[in-house]
Amino acid sequence: MGTLPEPFAAWFTARGWSPRPHQLAVLETVAAGGSALLVAPTGGGKTLAGFLPSLVALADPARPAGGLHTLYVSPLKALAVDIARNLTAPVAEMGLPVRIETRTGDTPANRRARQRSDPPDILLTTPESLLLLLSLPEALAMFRGLGAVVVDEIHAPAGTKRGDQLALGLSRLGSLAPGARRIGLSATVAHPAPLRAFLAPDGDPARVRLIQVRGGARPDLTVMLPEGHLPWGGHMGLASAPEIYRRLRAARVTIVFVNTRAQAELIFQALWRLNDDNLAIALHHGSLTVEQRRKVEAAMAAGRLRAVVATASLDLGIDWGDVDQVIQVGAPKGVARLLQRVGRANHRMDEPSRAVLVPANRFEVVECAAALEAIAAEELDGDPPRPGGLDVLAQHVLAMACHGPFLPDDLYAEVTRAAPYAALTRRDFDDVLRFVENGGYALRAYERFARLFRDAEGRIHVRDQRVVRQFRMNLGTIVETPMVKVRLRGGPRGGQALGEVEEWFVSTLSPGDSFIFAGQHLRFERLDAGAAIVSRGGVGDPRVPAYAGSRMPLTTWLAARVRAIIGDPKRWRGLPDPVRQWLRLQQRHSALPARDGLLVETFPRGEGRWFLVAYCFEGRLAHQTLGMLLTRRMEKLGYGPLGYLATDYVLAAWSAFEPTDVAPLFEEDILGEELEEWMAESSMLRRTFRNIATIAGLIQKNHPGAENSGRQMTMNSDLIYDVLRRHEPDHVLLRATRQEAAAGLTDVARIGLLLARARAGGIRHMRLDQVSPLAVPALIEEGREWVAGGAEDALLAEAAALVEDATGGEEHFAETLAAVTEGVRISPGRVVDKPRRPRSMGRFTRRMPSPPPPSGEG
Amino acid sequence: MTPAPLHLGAERFMLDPAGLLAWPARRTLVVADLHLEKGSAFAARGAGLLPPYDTRETLSRLHLALRRWRPTRLVALGDSFHDRAGASRLAADDAAQLRRMLDGIETRWILGNHDPEAPAALPGTAAAEWRAGGILFRHEARPGPVAGVEISGHFHPKATMPTRCGGVTRPCFVTDGRGRLILPAFGAYAGGLDAGDPAIAALLPRGGRAFLLGRDRLYALPLAGRRPRAG
Missing domain, CATH: 3.40.50.300 (P-loop containing nucleotide triphosphate hydrolases)
Incomplete structure (x- = not known):
């Protein structure tokens, strides 16, 4: 000392x-x-x-x-x-x-x-x-x-x-x-x-x-199951609300971590319904207004709260000091993240943090057990580093030009000294520079509108102050999905903002629909000046807004452990009885997914439908992508695929004909042609492009002096993507998009691993008479269904066809233009009022829609 | 590509899933909101260097439609250029392509808010409105009851169809089923306004129907009428 x-x-x-x-x-x-x-x-x-x-x-x-x-x-x-x-x-x-x-x-x-x-x-x-x-x-x-x-x-x-x-x-x-x-x-x-x-x-x-610094006290972790029946499926963990509430009462200050904002809303509601003691329980997630979040944080710091229900928005940072209990509801999905969350309790290194894991279903119980094992073995997960994004580089290049003139050689040398860009090629650098300069298009239409110019010595300058101003306005690497403000109607403060929900969610609401947001049951009134106007006290079955990318996929490390536990009865000792029985049933009726190789089950179910369930354990994202590839291959082989769904653990696809030979479905070459085809159309690629185009400065976050008539005529990045893909497929931003989609999001790599494992360890095909115990959680998964190919047109056709079926085809719009949808009947000259939404709609309006690929929640 | 018939007044129109309207009896094709040279308008304003291929793309789609329908007349419902100077920024080969396409076709340029003047040096005639056989073509629908039939653009309507994988949003035709039809925007860079937006909803006080553009066909979606204001 x-x-x-x-x-x-x-x-x-x-x-x-x-x-x-x-x-x-x-x-x-x-x-x-x-x-x-x-x-x-x-x-x-x-x-x-x-x-x-x-x-x-x-x-x-x-x-x-x-x-x-x-x-x-x-x-x-x-x-x-x-x-x-x-x-x-x-x-x-x-x-x-x-x-x-x-x-x-x-x-x-x-x-x-x-x-x-x-x-x-x-x-x-x-x-x-x-x-x-x-x-x-x-x-x-x-x-x-x-x-x-x-x-x-x-x-x-x-x-x-x-x-x-x-x-x-x-x-x-x-x-x-x-x-x-x-x-x-x-x-x-x-x-x-x-x-x-x-x-x-x-x-x-x-x-x-x-x-x-090694160790510190090892965290004190327990797994808590709901009393009574252990759910087969679902991710919300609502069945455990009474136990969670009892734990809150027994502790001084608790953070209840959940995995998604929708889950946060639901758990928060469930706890308040039980809250006979009127405990101060608050809600914290990334879609609430900043003021609201700050208020909750301040109340927390001042010791005025007993519990906060929070998403990743509280993962990092501020030391709350007095938190003595962390409850993780839903599977942890990754060990490093779990430890980070657990560490929020009791910020003293020498005392153990107390945390409770609350799995929502049977698979999640195994996942929690796997996480405990991994923590005991001090094995952490984490993705290996990936190369730096060209979009971020474009923003940086513009920033450097705003600072002062530079020589491209110097900047290239400087940039490659940053670890993520150590392997950056000169070609990519030059293309990025050219993109910043004039868009970098083969068709040189914008020379006179260039943002940068080169002087006689080859140094790069910004063209004028307007470019500098725009750089500042567009700075940042976090691209929000289009959001709509949620405002309370009238009220003392005249339209108080509650937060934001995704634009597409609002577009599915009709006036009078109710939904849960910011911990309140709200009634949607109307859209006004780009805000959703709501009032308190909605009636009826509420919906919960979901957010793109709000679900973290299972990490590879944890997936491997889950697979190892399920495949080896000797490791079931730590599992609760219902889960052990479930696995034993599976062993009897089908087979256990082995540690190596791939278990695939096929069985008939419903009228003329065949199901194929593959136990891949590579995370939902990888399964989603694989599902699209697999169903394309099924199409080619004449099995007539109808749809598929992906969970973190399995991929299930259904088809009109029995898939008799499953090996060709999992051949490694599906990553070739089919992947190319799919990638070009996929919404994941479009979303990736949107982020890249915004960060790189192709699409402005704000454009001063732009036409803005109060109505939102959004410059849709999909339109730009389509035009660019058709006319200049090798443009640097499209290269960056493909690179990020294929390599940056590890799911394609994970599919590769999985297919290689299937080849090396063999595919075990179980032809069953009926659904197996392990397949049940996937088949009751709600709203995770995708039509083969994931093509939007197929979805539209299906939605329209359902309507036609429901009316016995009596009205066919192409002839009479008097179709019936959602119970609305329009005949020329007469409009009949819309009745309440019929029950059958539940099949295709999802309760909790969660659009595809995630990137973490903020 | 399966167009769908729509009867308005005594006339029969065909809604083309490519986003245009055909009037077979008059061998007329109607297109709205081409927004040509939108990319270069953004560039000139310093609002981003969008891929400079939008005009080329829009024209090639229009070209396909002209070949499919072989009309003798084309009505462009305004905002054919994104701004006043748009026509003057037209690249030489795009301009030549446009002239070739319109050769032998009577072109009616309806003027819009983005292009309040006639496009210079292009074939055709320009006017604020055009009337034919009881059908009124104008850029922007006027609130209030329609006398006869009114066909317009301007709003770039789009709509979201709920499906079991969430909403699917597409540009759409919007009609009240009686006398009013609003076309989707045809331009490659033309964005959209939700058909439920008050600006559009006000034009359909008794509800109506949206026809979403699909790859091969249209998809019908009913639009609710305005309700009496609650509370």
Whole structure:
């Protein structure tokens, strides 16, 4: 402890603390001019470890005054603000001459201006604000004297587009301030090496010292089943609401983590229905208004809440201190994420965190058991690093041009020093540069509208200030799906906003429909000026808005463990009775999915329908993609596929004819032609393109002076995608889209693994007379059905055909234009009022629609 | 491609799933909101460098429709160009293609809010409205009851059909089944406005029907009329 200089040593002693070894190790490394990555569980005093070297340096009276010394980057704005608060106290207590300020999107303009001319000693910011600072002409003056960069929660952005942006920003800082040390702070991760590379000034992990804090107390985890019947299917976990409520009553403060926003709404409702004690239970998810979320966070910090039902929106960051219990409802889906969530309870490293896992169905029980095993074995999951996105690079290139003229060679060298771009080819770089310049189209129609120009020496400049303004407005790598504000009708504050739901969800509502949002039962009144106007107290069976990409797929690691447990009766000991019985039944009636190879069942069901169930265990996304490929192949082989559905565990497809020979359906060559065909049409590719086009600046988030007549005439990225794909299929943004869709989203790779496993281990085809026990959860999965090929036209035809069936074909619109849909009957000149929605509609209006591929929930 | 017949007034029209209206009795093809040169309009305004192929794409779709229906007359219901200067930015080969396509066809350019002036140097005549056999063609439908039949564009209607995999949204024709028909936008970059939006709903006070464009056919979806305001 002798290595801590005054006044730090005295300050620690006064509190009865002693510096932890890893805090001293970071201090030592940085003092010697090195960089460090500190990997420690929550509660390990990471933040202080990260700032200690800077505070010690700043306390040195010999330090030349003025200038920015330490830049802190956090993935969360709220975290930056929180850290500023936590840091200010010890600095004041020790009387250090250190100025600490935050810089985020919320920082007022006058303070921003002052920060440019007179920067604080320590500036706390986010990756987006960092890029904005780097794009300023005065960036060099501001950062030249930088001594340290602290990157907090570095595991969170690494491997994402925000991470790409941050890596490029760090690389730029490396050019502006070559002397600045880097300190990364990370929660426990599976692969620290990529994080070291991410942090390293030139992408070389060896240049960053890894300081790892092992263990801490192992979390105290229990699995809790609902009383009575253990559900076969479903993901909401509502059956366990009474037990969850009892646990809330027994603890001081609980965070109830769920997997989706829809689930958050439902669990929240269920708990309040049971809440006879009037416990203060709040709701927190990414679609609520910022003000509402801040209110909940403040109430939590002030100790006024007993429980919060939360999604990933509370995964990171702020230390609530008093949380003594975490309940995870629904399967954990990944071990690293589970540990992160569990760590939210009891932020002290030496005491165990208490957490309860509440599986919603039988498969999830096995998944929870697998997660417990993995935690006991200290085995974490995590995706390997992927190459940086070209869209993020495009934004960065424009930012650098906004800062000042550059030579392409220099920028290319700088960019490839960032780990995610280490393998970037010069061709891709040049294409991105050309895209930023004039769109990069083969048809050179926009030369006179170019955003950049080259001077006689080959240096690149921005064309004018309009380009700079637009860059600032479009900055960022988070692309929201089109959302519609939800506002309360009238009210004292005249249309109070409750939050946002996805536009397409609103488009499926009719006036009078009821839905649950922001913890309230609402009645949809009308669309007005782009907002959904609602009133309180809807009646009837409410719907719950779902959000694209709100469900995390099962990770590969956890999937392998689930497969291993199910396949080996010796490992069933820890499982509850109903689950063991279920597996034994499966063993008797069919077979257990083996650890290697692939189990495929076929059986007849219903009138003239054959089901095929494949136990792939590769996560819902991979299964969805595989489902489309498989049904295309079934089509070719004449089985007449009708539809399919994907869960995290199995893929089920149904067809008109019995699939007698299943081996050709799982041949590895379905990843060839069929994949190409599917990819071109897939909505996943369209969504990927939309994100890429927005981040790259092809589609503007805001365009000043654009026609906006109050009505939303949206510039639809699908239209651009279709035109570009037809006329210039090799454009850099389409290349980026395909690359991201095929490689970046690991599901195609997972299909490859699965098919290889099937080939190596063999396919076991069980031809059954009826559905097997393991197949039941999939077949009762609601609203997960997809028509073969996933083609929208097939869906439209089906919806229209159902209507025709329902009316006995008596009216056929092509002849008379008097079809009947949703109980509305229109004949020329007469409109009959719409009755309540008939029950049969339940089959094709989904209760909880969840549009395909996810990318995590915020 | 299966067009669907629609009777308005005493006339029989065909709704083409490509998003156009044919009037076989008069050998007339009607198309709305081409928004030619929208991409270059964005570029000129500094609002993004969209792929500069939209005009080419729109024209080639129009070309296909002209070959399919072989009309003697084409009515463009306004907003044929995205802005006033649109026609002047037309690339030489696109302009030549357009002239070739319209050769031998009587073209009526209805003027819209985006293109309030006649397109320069292109064949055809321009007017604010055009009337033929009791059918009125104009850019934007006028609220209030229709005398006879009114065919218009302007709103770019789209609608969402609920299916068991969520809503599927497509551009659509909108009609009240009696005298009013609104065409979907034909331009490659023309976005859409939900048919339930008050701006469109106000034109169909007693409800009506949307016909969503499919690859080979249309899909009918009823549109609710305006209800008495609750509370």
